[in-house]
Amino acid sequence: MILTVTPNPSLDRTYEVPSLDRGEVVRATGERVDPGGKGVNVSRAVTAAGRRTVAVLPLGGAPGALVAELLDAQGIEVAPVPIAGATRSNIALAEADGVLTKINAPGPHLTAAEQELLLETVRHQSRDADWIACCGSLPRGLAPSWYAELVARAHATGVRIALDTSGPALLAALRERPDVVKPNAAELAGAVGRPLSTVGDAVKAAEELRAMGAAAVLASLGADGQLLVNEDGAWFGTARVDTVRSNVGAGDSSLAGFLVAGGRGPEALGSAVAHGAAAVQLPGSLMPAPGDLDPAAVTVTADVPLDRVLKEPVS
Known part of the structure; x- marks a missing residue:
């Protein structure tokens, strides 16, 4: 079982539009309403893969009730933490050429009692978990050290932790040695405080995160592929993608693919790449099912192309 924790979930509305014209009326050609948040997306992808998951998330107000209803309709077990504030609502505008514009609300303020209840709910639900x-x-309301506290408590009970966050929260959690961290290229560059121009730059940055405490680093490099660095070495994975429709939740789908494949080594990286590639070819934040995957389109190699210039360098 894979337990997911989403401290700041959302109700996500995605509109497909031909293009964006500022100041004009834009008529959508498609619309979706989904439960949102990175951990929620991981749970949705795990469920689509046919594995059991439990989603722990603070929920409040009408948006929170709808998030729980939508997850239940998808067969996802929810361990809600009641809060006084309302769950945030986000909007994504997906243009026909693949460009995505997102408007993310800040979310509610969690009280000290709600924060502790969230941690306690994770502890209670993690007894049957293979991964959190x-x-x-x-x-x-949550300090950057909150994830560090969660990692420490989980490790005390022997549960493996995958962490997908950024900034001070990521850096604070590294001291508690999460089993895998999953930054994208921008988050990886932010963590080491310098630009990334090549795959080799990304490998060096991932090694620095390992030196800070991460046991393994699974880095999403956008159109350039994905990178896995652990104590055994480094691997680079890519996949053929025919049409990009939306990258909403693609990184979350990749993490789910990595975890359902065991969360370790090149086979798990291949699963992560296959899930991410499938996700970007689906509309909105739809998560890929096994039939959407194309393992034959995936290449994983230990011969990492260190000198390859990133198509999407991070300055």
């Missing part, structure tokens, strides 16, 4: 995936930004 802690994902996303922290809502108002």
Whole structure:
């Protein structure tokens, strides 16, 4: 079972539009309403893969009730933490050429009692978990050290932790040695404080995160592929993608693919790449099912192309 923790979930509305014209009326050609948040997306992808998951998330107000209803309809077990504030609502505008514009609300403020209840709910639900995936930004009220506390408590009970966050929350959690961290290229560059121009730059940055405490680093490099660095070495994975429709949740789908494949080594990286590639070819934040995957389109190699210039360098 994979337990997911989403401290700042959302209700996500995605509109497909031909293009964006500022100041004009834009008519959508498609619309989706989904439960959102990085950990929620991981749970949705794990469920689509046919594995059991439990989603721990603070929920409040009408948006929170709808998030729980939508997850239940998808067959996802929810361990809700009641809060006084309302769950945030986000909007994504997906243009026909693949460009995505997102408007993310800040989310509610969690009280000290709500924060502790969230940690206690994770402890209670983790007894049957193979992995805990802690994902996303922290809502108002939670200090950057909150994820570090969660990792420490989980490790005390022998549960493996995958962490997908950024900034001070990521750096604070590294001291508690999460089993895998999953930054994208921008988050990886932010963690080491310098630009990334090549795959080799990304490998060096991932090694620095390992030196700071991460047991393994699974880095999403956008259109350039994905990178896995652990104590055994480094691997680089790519996949053929025919049409990009939306990258909403693609990184979360990759993390789910990595965890359902065991969360270790090149085979798990191949699963992560296959899931991420499938996700970007689906509309909105739809998560790929096994039939959407194309393992034959995936290449994983230990011969990492260190000198390859990134198509999307991070300055």
